[in-house]
Amino acid sequence: AQKITQTQPGMFVQEKEAVTLDCTYDTSDPSYGLFWYKQPSSGEMIFLIYQGSYDQQNATEGRYSLNFQKARKSANLVISASQLGDSAMYFCAMREGRGSARQLTFGSGTQLTVLP
C-alpha cells in the first residue's frame, strides 16, 4: 500500500487565490512527521512546512498552512494568495518513528500552475 498518496497530478489556480493540495498518508506508527516540499524546475527541494503527529495545532508558515486531520490521515497543504512564483511541483512526505536515520517517503507530487 502507498504510504503517501497525492491524487492531484496537476492543479491550476488563479493568481492571488488560495489553493489546496491534497495528501493522505498511511502508517501504524503513532509517532510520525509530515512534510511538504516545493520543487521548482531547477530541481532543488525547498522545505515548506512540517506537522508532527502529536502537534495539537495545524502548522502555519507564512502563506502556507497544513490542514492536519489525524483521524482521516490527511495533511493537505493550503497556499493562500497564490503568486506566479508558486508554480512548481509539490511533494508531500512522511517520516515514521524517531531518530535521525529515518528516511522520508514521498508522494507522487502535484504540479501546480498559477495563472496570471
Next chain:
Amino acid sequence: GAVVSQHPSWVICKSGTSVKIECRSLDFQATTMFWYRQFPKQSLMLMATSNEGSKATYEQGVEKDKFLINHASLTLSTLTVTSAHPEDSSFYICSARDPGLAYEQYFGPGTRLTVT
C-alpha cells in the same frame, strides 16, 4: 541555516564509465545521509541510506555493486555509479538531517546525470 551541497550539478558520461557524486553537509555533522533518484516528472525514490563509518543500507531493487556509497566522514558521502548505462540517466539528490534540530531535513541541489 544548514546547507547540503552536491558536486557536480550535472555530468555527462559515456556508457561503461563510472561517475562519482559528492554530497557534503556544510555546517553540521550528518551521521546519516540519504540518496534519492528522480526520473522526469516522477517522485523521489530512496536508493540507500548512507551511514558514517559503516555500510550503506540499500532499498530493495537497488544494486549495491552498481551504486557504491561511501560515507567516510561526518560531512561527506559519495555515490559512485559504476559501469553507467543510459538507463542510469536520472536526477540524483542527497539529503541529510541535522541531528541537533527537531525535524529539519535538508536536500542538496541535485546532480543531473546523462549517460550517452
